[in-house]
Amino acid sequence: MGEWQNGLFGCFNNCGICVVTYFVPCYTAGKNAEAVGESCCLYGFLSILGCIGIYTRAKIRGKIRESKGIEGGFGNDCIMHWFCGVCSLAQEAQELDPAGGAIARE
Structure with missing residues (x-):
């Protein structure tokens, strides 16, 4: 398995x-969700709803991990978004677009 x-x-x-x-952060959460085939608007909105936001952002983080072959689990994804939500979103966005073009320009 790989790493970030x-x-x-x-x-x-x-x-x-x-x-x-x-x-x-809701914009980045939505764009990350869109990159793995989920609704940008729905996940962007859900990302701001406290515990629901942590759950949905962790779910998207899991999909990113699976698509990139990165080790980890859902519990760890929840912890990342609970304590370091903004950093986690930025890490995921960079993983999805290493050149940084899509999110920074739109």
Whole structure:
């Protein structure tokens, strides 16, 4: 199994993703969901709803892990989004688009 290309605190590897995610995390959550075949608007909205948001963001993180062959589990994904939600979203966005183009430009 593989590992994340960017560390959890590697937010500043792509400043565009970092800034967008810090100020509008629901946008990044929606774009991450869209990249794995889920509804951008639905998951973007759900991401701001406390415990429901943690669950939905962890679910998308799991799909990203599966698609990239990254080790981990749902419990760990929940913990990542509970304690480091913004960093987790940025890490996922960087994993989905290593060039950083899609999220930073739109």
